[in-house]
Amino acid sequence: MSVPTLDPSADDAILDVDGVSVWLSGREVLHDVRFRIMPGEFTGLIGSNGAGKTTLFRVILGLQASSTGSVLVGGRPLTRRNPIIGYVPQKVFLDPDMPLRARDVVALGLDGHRLGVPLGWGRRRQAVDAMLDAVDARRFADARVGNLSGGEQQRVLIAHALISRPRLLLLDEPLANLDIRAEGEVVALLARIAREQRIAVLISAHDVNPLLPVMDRLVYVAAGKTASGTTAEVIRAEVLSALYGQHVDVLRVHGRILVVAGAEGPSGVTVEETDGAAVGPDIVSLR
Amino acid sequence: MNQVLRVLFAPGFFASGPVHAALVVGAVVALVTGAVGVFTVIRGQAFAGHALGEVGSAGGSAAFLGGANPLWGFMGIAVVAAGLIELLGLHRPRARDVATGLVLGAGLGLAALFLYLDATSSSTTGVAVTILFGSLFAVSQQMLPSIVALSAVSLVVIAVCYRMLLLSSLSSDLAAARGVPVRALGIAYLVIMAVAVSLAAETIGAILATALVVGPPATALRLTKRPGGALVVAGLIGVAAVWLGIVLAYDSYYWPPAGHGWPVSFFVVALVFLFYLVAGAVTGIAQARRSRRSESASRLAASGCAEHPGDAA
Protein backbone atom coordinates (compact mmCIF):
# COMPACT_ATOMS: atom_id res chain seq x y z
CA MET A 1 0.00 0.00 0.00
CA SER A 2 2.86 2.34 0.58
CA VAL A 3 3.67 4.82 -2.07
CA PRO A 4 7.24 5.92 -1.45
CA THR A 5 8.04 9.04 -3.44
CA LEU A 6 11.15 10.79 -2.16
CA ASP A 7 14.07 8.64 -3.06
CA PRO A 8 14.26 6.74 0.17
CA SER A 9 17.47 4.82 0.28
CA ALA A 10 16.92 2.77 3.40
CA ASP A 11 20.24 3.67 4.98
CA ASP A 12 19.35 7.31 5.37
CA ALA A 13 15.92 6.81 6.86
CA ILE A 14 15.59 7.84 10.49
CA LEU A 15 12.65 5.49 10.88
CA ASP A 16 11.98 2.42 8.79
CA VAL A 17 8.82 0.49 9.62
CA ASP A 18 8.77 -2.64 7.52
CA GLY A 19 5.80 -4.98 7.39
CA VAL A 20 4.78 -4.58 11.03
CA SER A 21 1.73 -6.51 12.23
CA VAL A 22 0.50 -6.53 15.81
CA TRP A 23 -1.95 -8.93 17.40
CA LEU A 24 -3.57 -7.96 20.69
CA SER A 25 -5.99 -10.29 22.49
CA GLY A 26 -6.44 -12.38 19.35
CA ARG A 27 -7.15 -9.41 17.09
CA GLU A 28 -4.91 -8.00 14.42
CA VAL A 29 -4.66 -4.38 15.46
CA LEU A 30 -2.04 -3.45 12.87
CA HIS A 31 -1.61 -5.21 9.54
CA ASP A 32 1.55 -5.08 7.42
CA VAL A 33 2.38 -1.46 8.20
CA ARG A 34 5.27 -0.10 6.17
CA PHE A 35 6.60 3.43 5.77
CA ARG A 36 9.80 5.37 6.07
CA ILE A 37 10.67 8.75 7.54
CA MET A 38 13.67 10.79 6.42
CA PRO A 39 15.60 13.16 8.71
CA GLY A 40 13.82 16.46 9.19
CA GLU A 41 10.60 15.25 7.59
CA PHE A 42 7.23 16.18 9.08
CA THR A 43 4.88 13.21 8.89
CA GLY A 44 1.28 12.99 10.03
CA LEU A 45 -0.15 9.72 11.31
CA ILE A 46 -3.83 10.13 10.59
CA GLY A 47 -6.60 7.84 11.76
CA SER A 48 -9.79 7.77 13.78
CA ASN A 49 -10.25 6.44 17.31
CA GLY A 50 -9.04 2.88 17.67
CA ALA A 51 -7.28 2.86 14.30
CA GLY A 52 -4.03 1.77 15.90
CA LYS A 53 -1.99 4.99 16.15
CA THR A 54 -0.95 4.61 19.77
CA THR A 55 -0.18 0.95 19.21
CA LEU A 56 2.13 1.88 16.33
CA PHE A 57 3.93 4.41 18.53
CA ARG A 58 4.36 1.80 21.22
CA VAL A 59 5.92 -0.56 18.68
CA ILE A 60 8.33 2.14 17.48
CA LEU A 61 9.28 2.85 21.10
CA GLY A 62 9.91 -0.80 21.82
CA LEU A 63 7.09 -0.91 24.40
CA GLN A 64 5.00 -3.30 22.32
CA ALA A 65 6.38 -6.31 20.47
CA SER A 66 5.24 -6.72 16.90
CA SER A 67 4.12 -10.14 15.65
CA THR A 68 5.87 -9.75 12.32
CA GLY A 69 8.02 -7.17 10.60
CA SER A 70 10.84 -5.01 11.80
CA VAL A 71 11.47 -1.45 12.89
CA LEU A 72 14.78 0.31 12.34
CA VAL A 73 15.45 3.56 14.17
CA GLY A 74 18.42 5.47 12.83
CA GLY A 75 19.35 2.36 10.87
CA ARG A 76 19.51 0.16 13.96
CA PRO A 77 17.09 -2.35 15.42
CA LEU A 78 15.15 -1.32 18.51
CA THR A 79 16.65 -1.54 21.95
CA ARG A 80 15.00 -0.99 25.30
CA ARG A 81 16.10 2.61 25.38
CA ASN A 82 16.35 4.61 22.17
CA PRO A 83 17.92 7.95 23.01
CA ILE A 84 17.37 9.31 19.51
CA ILE A 85 13.58 9.19 19.99
CA GLY A 86 11.66 11.86 21.87
CA TYR A 87 8.11 11.00 22.87
CA VAL A 88 5.00 12.89 23.92
CA PRO A 89 2.37 10.35 25.04
CA GLN A 90 -1.34 10.77 24.38
CA LYS A 91 -2.42 10.72 27.98
CA VAL A 92 -0.37 12.43 30.62
CA PHE A 93 -2.48 13.18 33.63
CA LEU A 94 -0.86 16.10 35.39
CA ASP A 95 -2.38 16.33 38.84
CA PRO A 96 -2.37 19.83 40.37
CA ASP A 97 -0.93 18.21 43.52
CA MET A 98 2.20 17.04 41.70
CA PRO A 99 5.21 18.83 43.17
CA LEU A 100 6.59 19.59 39.73
CA ARG A 101 7.09 22.95 38.10
CA ALA A 102 7.16 23.21 34.34
CA ARG A 103 10.94 23.42 34.52
CA ASP A 104 11.15 20.23 36.58
CA VAL A 105 9.23 18.33 33.92
CA VAL A 106 11.59 19.62 31.24
CA ALA A 107 14.64 18.74 33.35
CA LEU A 108 13.30 15.18 33.73
CA GLY A 109 13.52 14.94 29.95
CA LEU A 110 17.24 15.50 30.26
CA ASP A 111 18.05 12.91 32.91
CA GLY A 112 14.84 11.40 34.33
CA HIS A 113 16.07 7.89 33.58
CA ARG A 114 19.25 8.30 35.61
CA LEU A 115 20.02 6.99 39.08
CA GLY A 116 20.76 9.29 41.98
CA VAL A 117 19.92 12.91 42.60
CA PRO A 118 20.68 15.56 39.96
CA LEU A 119 23.99 17.36 40.12
CA GLY A 120 25.43 20.17 38.04
CA TRP A 121 22.69 22.69 38.78
CA GLY A 122 24.05 25.54 36.68
CA ARG A 123 24.46 23.64 33.43
CA ARG A 124 21.16 21.85 33.90
CA ARG A 125 19.36 25.11 34.53
CA GLN A 126 20.84 26.71 31.45
CA ALA A 127 19.80 23.84 29.23
CA VAL A 128 16.28 23.88 30.69
CA ASP A 129 15.91 27.65 30.28
CA ALA A 130 17.07 27.47 26.67
CA MET A 131 14.56 24.71 25.95
CA LEU A 132 11.74 26.61 27.66
CA ASP A 133 12.57 29.62 25.49
CA ALA A 134 12.53 27.48 22.37
CA VAL A 135 8.94 26.39 23.00
CA ASP A 136 7.91 29.79 24.36
CA ALA A 137 7.19 28.42 27.81
CA ARG A 138 9.51 30.58 29.90
CA ARG A 139 6.57 32.63 31.21
CA PHE A 140 5.18 29.73 33.19
CA ALA A 141 8.47 27.97 33.92
CA ASP A 142 7.98 28.18 37.67
CA ALA A 143 4.27 27.40 37.78
CA ARG A 144 2.99 24.08 39.01
CA VAL A 145 2.61 22.01 35.87
CA GLY A 146 -0.75 20.64 37.02
CA ASN A 147 -2.20 24.14 37.09
CA LEU A 148 -1.23 25.00 33.50
CA SER A 149 -3.73 25.03 30.66
CA GLY A 150 -3.84 22.16 28.18
CA GLY A 151 -1.90 24.08 25.55
CA GLU A 152 0.73 25.18 28.05
CA GLN A 153 1.13 21.62 29.32
CA GLN A 154 1.54 20.43 25.74
CA ARG A 155 4.43 22.88 25.24
CA VAL A 156 6.07 21.68 28.43
CA LEU A 157 5.78 18.05 27.34
CA ILE A 158 7.21 18.91 23.93
CA ALA A 159 10.14 20.62 25.66
CA HIS A 160 10.53 17.53 27.84
CA ALA A 161 10.77 15.38 24.72
CA LEU A 162 13.12 17.73 22.86
CA ILE A 163 15.68 18.54 25.52
CA SER A 164 17.54 15.26 25.07
CA ARG A 165 18.15 16.29 21.43
CA PRO A 166 16.29 13.46 19.71
CA ARG A 167 16.41 13.03 15.94
CA LEU A 168 12.91 11.64 15.77
CA LEU A 169 10.02 13.14 17.72
CA LEU A 170 6.87 11.07 18.24
CA LEU A 171 3.78 12.99 19.33
CA ASP A 172 0.58 11.08 20.10
CA GLU A 173 -2.43 13.34 19.48
CA PRO A 174 -0.85 16.50 20.86
CA LEU A 175 -3.67 18.56 19.35
CA ALA A 176 -6.51 16.80 21.16
CA ASN A 177 -8.10 19.11 23.75
CA LEU A 178 -6.61 22.22 22.21
CA ASP A 179 -8.68 25.05 20.82
CA ILE A 180 -8.06 26.20 17.25
CA ARG A 181 -5.63 28.92 18.21
CA ALA A 182 -3.54 26.74 20.51
CA GLU A 183 -3.67 24.02 17.86
CA GLY A 184 -2.23 26.37 15.25
CA GLU A 185 0.46 27.58 17.65
CA VAL A 186 1.58 24.08 18.56
CA VAL A 187 1.68 22.98 14.92
CA ALA A 188 3.70 26.06 13.93
CA LEU A 189 6.05 25.47 16.85
CA LEU A 190 6.64 21.85 15.87
CA ALA A 191 7.17 22.74 12.21
CA ARG A 192 9.70 25.40 13.15
CA ILE A 193 11.64 23.07 15.45
CA ALA A 194 11.63 20.28 12.88
CA ARG A 195 13.01 22.64 10.26
CA GLU A 196 15.56 24.44 12.43
CA GLN A 197 16.96 21.39 14.17
CA ARG A 198 16.35 18.88 11.40
CA ILE A 199 14.30 16.67 13.70
CA ALA A 200 11.95 14.25 12.01
CA VAL A 201 8.43 14.53 13.43
CA LEU A 202 5.77 11.83 13.46
CA ILE A 203 2.56 13.27 14.83
CA SER A 204 -0.73 11.45 15.21
CA ALA A 205 -4.08 13.15 14.79
CA HIS A 206 -7.61 12.21 13.90
CA ASP A 207 -8.00 15.26 11.67
CA VAL A 208 -5.64 16.04 8.77
CA ASN A 209 -6.61 19.67 8.46
CA PRO A 210 -4.55 21.33 11.18
CA LEU A 211 -1.46 19.59 9.78
CA LEU A 212 -2.04 20.36 6.09
CA PRO A 213 0.16 23.48 5.98
CA VAL A 214 3.22 21.77 7.44
CA MET A 215 3.03 18.09 6.60
CA ASP A 216 5.59 16.68 4.17
CA ARG A 217 4.02 13.24 4.09
CA LEU A 218 1.33 11.33 5.87
CA VAL A 219 0.56 7.83 6.97
CA TYR A 220 -3.16 7.12 6.98
CA VAL A 221 -4.32 4.36 9.35
CA ALA A 222 -7.72 2.74 9.11
CA ALA A 223 -8.65 -0.47 10.85
CA GLY A 224 -5.01 -1.36 11.28
CA LYS A 225 -4.05 -0.93 7.62
CA THR A 226 -2.00 1.98 6.39
CA ALA A 227 -1.33 3.99 3.26
CA SER A 228 1.53 6.44 3.09
CA GLY A 229 2.73 9.16 0.79
CA THR A 230 2.14 12.83 0.23
CA THR A 231 -1.26 14.32 1.00
CA ALA A 232 -2.14 14.43 -2.69
CA GLU A 233 -1.20 10.76 -3.09
CA VAL A 234 -3.03 9.40 -0.06
CA ILE A 235 -6.08 11.58 0.49
CA ARG A 236 -7.90 10.32 -2.60
CA ALA A 237 -11.17 8.51 -2.86
CA GLU A 238 -9.61 5.40 -4.45
CA VAL A 239 -6.85 5.02 -1.89
CA LEU A 240 -9.04 5.62 1.14
CA SER A 241 -11.88 3.50 -0.18
CA ALA A 242 -9.46 0.60 -0.58
CA LEU A 243 -8.14 1.22 2.91
CA TYR A 244 -11.56 1.31 4.55
CA GLY A 245 -12.96 -1.43 2.39
CA GLN A 246 -15.99 0.69 1.58
CA HIS A 247 -16.75 3.64 -0.62
CA VAL A 248 -15.37 6.89 0.69
CA ASP A 249 -15.57 10.36 -0.79
CA VAL A 250 -12.97 13.04 -0.36
CA LEU A 251 -14.31 16.57 -0.46
CA ARG A 252 -12.24 19.73 -0.53
CA VAL A 253 -14.07 22.72 0.89
CA HIS A 254 -12.44 26.12 1.50
CA GLY A 255 -9.00 24.53 1.59
CA ARG A 256 -10.12 21.94 4.13
CA ILE A 257 -10.44 18.23 3.50
CA LEU A 258 -13.50 16.22 4.38
CA VAL A 259 -13.48 12.45 4.25
CA VAL A 260 -17.03 11.19 4.07
CA ALA A 261 -18.24 7.61 4.16
CA GLY A 262 -21.46 5.70 4.04
CA ALA A 263 -22.88 6.98 0.75
CA GLU A 264 -25.68 4.56 0.00
CA GLY A 265 -26.29 5.74 -3.51
CA PRO A 266 -26.30 8.81 -5.64
CA SER A 267 -29.13 10.33 -3.64
CA GLY A 268 -26.90 11.83 -1.05
CA VAL A 269 -24.31 11.43 1.59
CA THR A 270 -25.08 10.02 4.99
CA VAL A 271 -22.62 11.32 7.43
CA GLU A 272 -21.67 8.51 9.72
CA GLU A 273 -21.09 9.27 13.35
CA THR A 274 -17.72 8.12 14.58
CA ASP A 275 -18.08 6.39 17.88
CA GLY A 276 -15.22 4.95 19.88
CA ALA A 277 -14.84 1.68 18.04
CA ALA A 278 -15.71 2.98 14.61
CA VAL A 279 -13.87 1.43 11.73
CA GLY A 280 -15.20 3.96 9.28
CA PRO A 281 -13.32 7.09 8.36
CA ASP A 282 -13.31 10.26 10.28
CA ILE A 283 -15.99 12.77 9.66
CA VAL A 284 -14.08 15.97 9.72
CA SER A 285 -16.11 18.71 11.24
CA LEU A 286 -16.20 22.06 9.57
CA ARG A 287 -15.21 24.79 11.90
CA MET B 1 12.69 31.96 79.85
CA ASN B 2 12.97 29.24 82.45
CA GLN B 3 9.38 29.89 83.36
CA VAL B 4 8.30 29.30 79.79
CA LEU B 5 10.35 26.12 79.54
CA ARG B 6 8.76 24.86 82.73
CA VAL B 7 5.28 25.39 81.37
CA LEU B 8 6.09 23.71 78.04
CA PHE B 9 8.08 20.79 79.36
CA ALA B 10 6.86 19.02 82.47
CA PRO B 11 9.49 18.17 85.13
CA GLY B 12 11.84 15.36 84.17
CA PHE B 13 11.25 15.61 80.42
CA PHE B 14 14.91 16.12 79.51
CA ALA B 15 16.19 13.51 81.95
CA SER B 16 13.94 10.67 80.86
CA GLY B 17 15.55 7.81 78.91
CA PRO B 18 12.33 6.72 77.19
CA VAL B 19 11.75 10.31 76.11
CA HIS B 20 15.20 10.48 74.51
CA ALA B 21 14.62 7.23 72.66
CA ALA B 22 11.17 8.37 71.57
CA LEU B 23 12.53 11.67 70.26
CA VAL B 24 15.22 9.92 68.22
CA VAL B 25 12.96 7.16 66.87
CA GLY B 26 10.18 9.62 66.13
CA ALA B 27 12.44 11.99 64.21
CA VAL B 28 14.14 9.30 62.15
CA VAL B 29 10.88 7.60 61.29
CA ALA B 30 9.17 10.90 60.43
CA LEU B 31 11.96 11.82 58.01
CA VAL B 32 11.68 8.48 56.23
CA THR B 33 7.89 8.38 56.07
CA GLY B 34 7.91 11.97 54.82
CA ALA B 35 10.22 11.22 51.91
CA VAL B 36 8.66 7.87 51.04
CA GLY B 37 5.14 9.20 51.57
CA VAL B 38 5.46 11.99 48.99
CA PHE B 39 5.70 9.29 46.33
CA THR B 40 2.89 7.32 47.98
CA VAL B 41 0.66 10.35 47.53
CA ILE B 42 1.68 11.32 43.99
CA ARG B 43 1.60 7.71 42.78
CA GLY B 44 -1.90 7.38 44.21
CA GLN B 45 -0.96 4.50 46.51
CA ALA B 46 -2.34 5.81 49.79
CA PHE B 47 -4.76 2.90 50.02
CA ALA B 48 -1.97 0.37 49.51
CA GLY B 49 0.06 2.17 52.17
CA HIS B 50 -2.85 2.04 54.60
CA ALA B 51 -3.41 -1.65 53.88
CA LEU B 52 0.27 -2.48 54.47
CA GLY B 53 0.06 -0.82 57.89
CA GLU B 54 -3.07 -2.62 58.97
CA VAL B 55 -1.92 -5.96 57.61
CA GLY B 56 1.25 -5.37 59.61
CA SER B 57 -0.80 -5.76 62.79
CA ALA B 58 -0.97 -9.50 62.02
CA GLY B 59 2.82 -9.65 61.90
CA GLY B 60 3.22 -7.48 64.98
CA SER B 61 0.93 -9.66 67.06
CA ALA B 62 2.56 -12.85 65.73
CA ALA B 63 6.00 -11.50 66.60
CA PHE B 64 4.73 -10.77 70.11
CA LEU B 65 3.58 -14.40 70.42
CA GLY B 66 7.06 -15.55 69.40
CA GLY B 67 8.74 -13.13 71.74
CA ALA B 68 10.28 -10.93 69.03
CA ASN B 69 10.00 -7.18 68.64
CA PRO B 70 6.80 -6.26 66.77
CA LEU B 71 8.82 -4.28 64.18
CA TRP B 72 10.12 -7.48 62.61
CA GLY B 73 6.59 -8.82 62.41
CA PHE B 74 5.23 -5.59 60.94
CA MET B 75 7.92 -5.57 58.31
CA GLY B 76 7.92 -9.25 57.43
CA ILE B 77 4.22 -9.31 56.73
CA ALA B 78 4.09 -5.89 55.08
CA VAL B 79 6.76 -6.89 52.56
CA VAL B 80 4.95 -10.16 51.83
CA ALA B 81 1.67 -8.26 51.46
CA ALA B 82 3.35 -5.79 49.10
CA GLY B 83 4.49 -8.69 46.94
CA LEU B 84 0.99 -10.19 46.95
CA ILE B 85 -0.61 -6.89 45.96
CA GLU B 86 1.84 -6.55 43.07
CA LEU B 87 1.26 -10.16 42.01
CA LEU B 88 -2.54 -10.09 42.21
CA GLY B 89 -2.93 -6.50 41.09
CA LEU B 90 -1.36 -6.85 37.62
CA HIS B 91 -1.15 -3.51 35.90
CA ARG B 92 -4.51 -1.82 36.08
CA PRO B 93 -5.13 0.51 39.02
CA ARG B 94 -8.65 -0.82 39.51
CA ALA B 95 -7.46 -4.43 39.77
CA ARG B 96 -4.81 -3.18 42.13
CA ASP B 97 -7.33 -1.68 44.53
CA VAL B 98 -9.26 -4.92 44.59
CA ALA B 99 -6.07 -6.89 45.23
CA THR B 100 -5.16 -4.49 48.02
CA GLY B 101 -8.60 -4.92 49.58
CA LEU B 102 -8.32 -8.71 49.43
CA VAL B 103 -4.87 -8.75 51.01
CA LEU B 104 -6.06 -6.29 53.65
CA GLY B 105 -9.01 -8.50 54.58
CA ALA B 106 -6.89 -11.63 54.82
CA GLY B 107 -4.26 -9.82 56.90
CA LEU B 108 -6.79 -8.45 59.36
CA GLY B 109 -8.26 -11.94 59.75
CA LEU B 110 -4.84 -13.19 60.81
CA ALA B 111 -4.47 -10.20 63.12
CA ALA B 112 -7.76 -11.11 64.81
CA LEU B 113 -6.43 -14.61 65.45
CA PHE B 114 -3.01 -13.59 66.72
CA LEU B 115 -4.31 -10.77 68.89
CA TYR B 116 -6.75 -13.22 70.47
CA LEU B 117 -3.93 -15.67 71.13
CA ASP B 118 -1.77 -12.86 72.53
CA ALA B 119 -4.53 -11.88 74.92
CA THR B 120 -5.16 -15.43 76.15
CA SER B 121 -1.52 -16.52 76.36
CA SER B 122 -0.04 -13.63 78.26
CA SER B 123 -0.98 -11.85 81.42
CA THR B 124 0.10 -8.52 80.02
CA THR B 125 -2.92 -6.52 79.08
CA GLY B 126 -2.78 -3.95 76.36
CA VAL B 127 -0.88 -5.94 73.72
CA ALA B 128 -3.61 -5.21 71.24
CA VAL B 129 -3.52 -1.51 72.05
CA THR B 130 0.27 -1.42 71.68
CA ILE B 131 0.20 -3.20 68.33
CA LEU B 132 -2.72 -1.28 66.88
CA PHE B 133 -2.19 2.16 68.37
CA GLY B 134 1.50 2.12 69.29
CA SER B 135 3.31 3.19 72.42
CA LEU B 136 6.28 5.30 71.47
CA PHE B 137 7.56 5.62 75.05
CA ALA B 138 7.83 1.82 75.23
CA VAL B 139 10.02 1.36 72.12
CA SER B 140 12.96 -0.65 73.35
CA GLN B 141 16.32 1.11 73.24
CA GLN B 142 17.85 -2.02 71.73
CA MET B 143 15.78 -1.40 68.62
CA LEU B 144 17.37 2.00 67.99
CA PRO B 145 20.25 0.79 65.79
CA SER B 146 17.94 -1.36 63.66
CA ILE B 147 15.44 1.47 63.24
CA VAL B 148 18.15 3.93 62.24
CA ALA B 149 19.71 1.44 59.82
CA LEU B 150 16.39 0.58 58.16
CA SER B 151 15.60 4.26 57.85
CA ALA B 152 18.96 5.01 56.30
CA VAL B 153 18.55 2.22 53.74
CA SER B 154 15.08 3.48 52.80
CA LEU B 155 16.32 7.04 52.34
CA VAL B 156 19.24 5.84 50.21
CA VAL B 157 16.92 3.83 47.95
CA ILE B 158 14.61 6.84 47.55
CA ALA B 159 17.59 9.07 46.72
CA VAL B 160 18.92 6.58 44.16
CA CYS B 161 15.54 6.13 42.46
CA TYR B 162 14.49 9.76 42.91
CA ARG B 163 14.40 10.89 39.28
CA MET B 164 13.03 7.60 37.98
CA LEU B 165 10.23 7.73 40.54
CA LEU B 166 9.37 11.28 39.50
CA LEU B 167 9.42 10.42 35.80
CA SER B 168 7.28 7.34 36.25
CA SER B 169 4.79 9.25 38.42
CA LEU B 170 4.53 11.70 35.54
CA SER B 171 3.76 8.94 33.04
CA SER B 172 4.76 5.31 33.16
CA ASP B 173 4.78 5.15 29.35
CA LEU B 174 7.17 8.06 29.18
CA ALA B 175 9.43 6.43 31.76
CA ALA B 176 9.33 3.08 29.98
CA ALA B 177 10.21 4.73 26.68
CA ARG B 178 13.26 6.24 28.34
CA GLY B 179 14.40 2.80 29.42
CA VAL B 180 13.27 3.00 33.05
CA PRO B 181 12.42 -0.53 34.27
CA VAL B 182 8.97 0.61 35.37
CA ARG B 183 7.76 -2.67 36.81
CA ALA B 184 10.89 -3.40 38.82
CA LEU B 185 10.83 0.18 40.04
CA GLY B 186 7.20 -0.22 41.15
CA ILE B 187 8.04 -3.36 43.11
CA ALA B 188 11.10 -1.76 44.70
CA TYR B 189 9.00 1.23 45.70
CA LEU B 190 6.28 -0.95 47.20
CA VAL B 191 8.90 -2.76 49.33
CA ILE B 192 10.38 0.53 50.55
CA MET B 193 6.87 1.74 51.33
CA ALA B 194 6.29 -1.47 53.33
CA VAL B 195 9.44 -0.75 55.34
CA ALA B 196 8.44 2.88 55.93
CA VAL B 197 4.92 1.90 56.98
CA SER B 198 6.34 -0.71 59.38
CA LEU B 199 8.58 1.90 60.97
CA ALA B 200 5.54 4.14 61.33
CA ALA B 201 3.59 1.24 62.83
CA GLU B 202 6.34 0.70 65.41
CA THR B 203 6.06 4.40 66.28
CA ILE B 204 2.36 5.23 66.31
CA GLY B 205 0.72 1.85 65.80
CA ALA B 206 -0.29 -0.30 62.86
CA ILE B 207 -3.67 1.32 62.36
CA LEU B 208 -2.39 4.87 62.60
CA ALA B 209 0.72 4.31 60.48
CA THR B 210 -0.82 5.84 57.37
CA ALA B 211 -1.39 9.10 59.21
CA LEU B 212 2.37 9.59 59.21
CA VAL B 213 2.90 8.23 55.69
CA VAL B 214 0.17 10.27 54.02
CA GLY B 215 -0.46 13.27 56.29
CA PRO B 216 2.84 15.21 56.28
CA PRO B 217 3.45 14.56 52.54
CA ALA B 218 -0.06 15.73 51.66
CA THR B 219 0.57 18.85 53.75
CA ALA B 220 3.94 19.42 52.09
CA LEU B 221 2.38 19.12 48.62
CA ARG B 222 0.10 22.02 49.54
CA LEU B 223 3.03 24.15 50.64
CA THR B 224 5.72 23.55 48.01
CA LYS B 225 5.83 22.96 44.28
CA ARG B 226 9.39 21.68 44.12
CA PRO B 227 9.94 17.93 44.14
CA GLY B 228 13.04 17.93 46.36
CA GLY B 229 11.44 20.54 48.60
CA ALA B 230 8.36 18.38 49.07
CA LEU B 231 10.45 15.49 50.44
CA VAL B 232 12.26 17.73 52.92
CA VAL B 233 9.18 19.71 54.00
CA ALA B 234 7.20 16.49 54.50
CA GLY B 235 9.98 15.10 56.69
CA LEU B 236 10.17 18.27 58.77
CA ILE B 237 6.40 18.45 59.24
CA GLY B 238 6.48 14.84 60.41
CA VAL B 239 9.27 15.56 62.87
CA ALA B 240 7.39 18.58 64.20
CA ALA B 241 4.21 16.53 64.69
CA VAL B 242 6.01 13.67 66.44
CA TRP B 243 8.15 15.84 68.72
CA LEU B 244 5.28 18.11 69.68
CA GLY B 245 3.17 14.99 70.23
CA ILE B 246 5.83 13.59 72.57
CA VAL B 247 5.99 16.81 74.57
CA LEU B 248 2.21 17.00 74.93
CA ALA B 249 1.93 13.33 75.86
CA TYR B 250 4.61 13.76 78.50
CA ASP B 251 2.88 16.85 79.85
CA SER B 252 -0.45 15.07 79.87
CA TYR B 253 0.67 12.99 82.89
CA TYR B 254 -0.12 16.11 84.85
CA TRP B 255 -3.49 16.61 83.24
CA PRO B 256 -6.68 15.00 84.48
CA PRO B 257 -7.14 12.19 85.17
CA ALA B 258 -3.91 12.68 87.09
CA GLY B 259 -1.31 9.97 86.80
CA HIS B 260 -2.47 8.67 83.44
CA GLY B 261 -0.71 10.09 80.40
CA TRP B 262 -2.67 10.38 77.19
CA PRO B 263 -1.42 8.25 74.29
CA VAL B 264 1.37 9.82 72.17
CA SER B 265 -0.22 8.48 69.01
CA PHE B 266 -3.34 10.53 69.66
CA PHE B 267 -1.35 13.75 69.81
CA VAL B 268 0.80 12.91 66.77
CA VAL B 269 -2.16 12.05 64.58
CA ALA B 270 -4.16 15.05 65.78
CA LEU B 271 -1.23 17.37 65.03
CA VAL B 272 -0.69 15.84 61.59
CA PHE B 273 -4.32 16.53 60.78
CA LEU B 274 -4.17 20.02 62.25
CA PHE B 275 -1.09 20.88 60.18
CA TYR B 276 -2.88 19.69 57.05
CA LEU B 277 -5.87 21.95 57.76
CA VAL B 278 -3.65 24.92 58.60
CA ALA B 279 -1.62 24.45 55.41
CA GLY B 280 -4.85 24.38 53.43
CA ALA B 281 -6.05 27.58 55.07
CA VAL B 282 -2.70 29.32 54.57
CA THR B 283 -2.45 28.44 50.87
CA GLY B 284 -6.11 29.34 50.41
CA ILE B 285 -5.63 32.78 51.93
CA ALA B 286 -2.42 33.35 49.95
CA GLN B 287 -4.18 32.40 46.74
CA ALA B 288 -7.15 34.63 47.45
CA ARG B 289 -4.84 37.54 48.22
CA ARG B 290 -2.86 36.95 45.03
CA SER B 291 -5.93 36.80 42.83
CA ARG B 292 -7.38 39.90 44.53
CA ARG B 293 -4.12 41.75 43.89
CA SER B 294 -3.99 40.77 40.21
CA GLU B 295 -7.66 41.63 39.86
CA SER B 296 -7.19 45.13 41.25
CA ALA B 297 -4.05 45.51 39.13
CA SER B 298 -5.96 44.67 35.98
CA ARG B 299 -8.79 46.99 37.03
CA LEU B 300 -6.24 49.76 37.53
CA ALA B 301 -4.71 49.05 34.13
CA ALA B 302 -8.13 49.08 32.52
CA SER B 303 -9.15 52.41 34.07
CA GLY B 304 -5.79 53.95 33.21
CA CYS B 305 -6.09 52.95 29.59
CA ALA B 306 -7.26 56.19 28.06
CA GLU B 307 -6.29 55.11 24.55
CA HIS B 308 -8.57 52.10 24.68
CA PRO B 309 -11.73 53.30 26.34
CA GLY B 310 -13.53 50.24 25.00
CA ASP B 311 -11.38 47.92 27.11
CA ALA B 312 -12.90 48.94 30.42
CA ALA B 313 -16.44 48.32 29.30
Ligand SMILES: Nc1ncnc2c1ncn2[C@@H]1O[C@H](COP(=O)(O)OP(=O)(O)OP(=O)(O)O)[C@@H](O)[C@H]1O
Ligand atom coordinates in the same frame (compact mmCIF):
# COMPACT_ATOMS: atom_id res chain seq x y z
N1 LIG C 1 -3.74 -4.23 25.27
C1 LIG C 1 -4.70 -4.36 24.34
N2 LIG C 1 -5.40 -5.50 24.22
C2 LIG C 1 -6.35 -5.63 23.28
N3 LIG C 1 -6.68 -4.70 22.40
C3 LIG C 1 -6.02 -3.54 22.45
C4 LIG C 1 -4.99 -3.30 23.42
N4 LIG C 1 -4.52 -2.06 23.24
C5 LIG C 1 -5.20 -1.54 22.21
N5 LIG C 1 -6.10 -2.43 21.73
C6 LIG C 1 -7.01 -2.22 20.62
O1 LIG C 1 -6.24 -1.86 19.50
C7 LIG C 1 -6.91 -0.92 18.71
C8 LIG C 1 -6.01 0.25 18.43
O2 LIG C 1 -5.80 0.97 19.63
P1 LIG C 1 -4.93 2.28 19.67
O3 LIG C 1 -4.89 2.74 21.07
O4 LIG C 1 -3.65 2.03 18.98
O5 LIG C 1 -5.81 3.27 18.79
P2 LIG C 1 -5.59 4.79 18.48
O6 LIG C 1 -5.52 4.94 17.02
O7 LIG C 1 -4.46 5.31 19.27
O8 LIG C 1 -6.95 5.41 18.98
P3 LIG C 1 -7.26 6.82 19.72
O9 LIG C 1 -7.40 7.83 18.62
O10 LIG C 1 -8.57 6.59 20.38
O11 LIG C 1 -6.15 7.09 20.64
C9 LIG C 1 -8.17 -0.55 19.47
O12 LIG C 1 -9.26 -1.20 18.86
C10 LIG C 1 -7.94 -1.07 20.85
O13 LIG C 1 -9.15 -1.52 21.40
Ligand SMILES: [Mg+2]
Ligand atom coordinates in the same frame (compact mmCIF):
# COMPACT_ATOMS: atom_id res chain seq x y z
MG1 LIG D 1 -4.24 6.68 20.71
